[in-house]
Amino acid sequence: MSSVDSAPVIHVLHENPDWFGPFQAAFEAAGVPYREWLLVDGVLDLDEAPPAGIYWSRISASAHTRGHGLSKDYTRSVLNWLDAYGARTVNGRRTIELEMSKVDQLTRLRAQGFDVPLTRVVVGTHLLVAAAEGFPTPFITKHNQGGKGLGVQKFDSAAELAAAIAAGDYEEPEDGISLLQEFVVAARPEVTRVEIIGDEFIYAITADTARGGFQLCPADACAIDPTTGALLLPPGATIQPEVGQHIFALREGFDHPIIDRYRAFLRAEGIEVAGIEFIETADGRIVTYDVNTNTNYNAQIEASAPRSGPGAIVDYLAALLADAYPSAR
Structure with missing residues (x-):
């Protein structure tokens, strides 16, 4: 540079x-x-x-x-x-x-009083099966350093996890840290993502977990195989996506106290651009499980949203630039 x-x-x-x-x-x-x-x-x-x-x-x-x-x-x-x-x-x-640590995210969310998934942190894959013994079932595994649903798999028992590891079907996490996490049962097969830019709520979207599974990256590039161009059936999905179907939808009229709690969380952590994801459970909980600080936006959502996510980011950055360099206006 x-x-x-x-x-x-x-x-x-x-x-x-x-x-x-x-x-x-x-x-x-x-x-x-x-x-x-x-x-x-x-x-x-x-x-x-x-x-x-x-x-x-x-x-x-x-x-x-x-x-x-x-x-x-x-x-x-x-x-x-x-x-x-x-x-x-x-x-x-x-x-x-x-961004690099789901353990960091979950501990900070918990410290501010959010309901987060029951989680056990395992350093070293060789300890995963023992750590899963006695853990509530079903459970999921997840990479601490991830994104795009890396390492997310659902298991019904520690024995099933052991078999997957023995068969080479468990991918090693980049930093050697795996999470055992409760399988949160949603009231409906969807999660909600709240987009916040510069302390301002932009919009909320829902993601269809029946078709999106555990890999819920909203960027268009995430929906297709980079080699073949075919639509992907992500891990955890139960319905094959079809051409013209959309996993993501604008959650219109979303006005919930959780928004202000997320804004306060981001202020406390010094984060200015983020998408935070939660699940509304069958037993009435709101479980927050992910903070995305390199948030992407979906083209189909952007076409109908009241305000553009990338546009709001550019407006925010432009205002910061003008304030820092008034003579350059």
């Missing part, structure tokens, strides 16, 4: 061009200057001050699944550097740690 160009811009830190299209379109439609910084590999000069502008991190816990295993630690280095020079970051140094 060079500071030759001194004009302040929005610097977007990310590693997946397939997810950037809607944001690029929003920046260009609004005429807001931006620069992509792909944190895949590179050289960082700690003695060189960062270029002028606002820095927005979109690094994902699933980066390693795209061959970008260096991106997470590269991002930590970049965000440390930015902090040292006092640069304004959105979803900065603290946020990357929460």
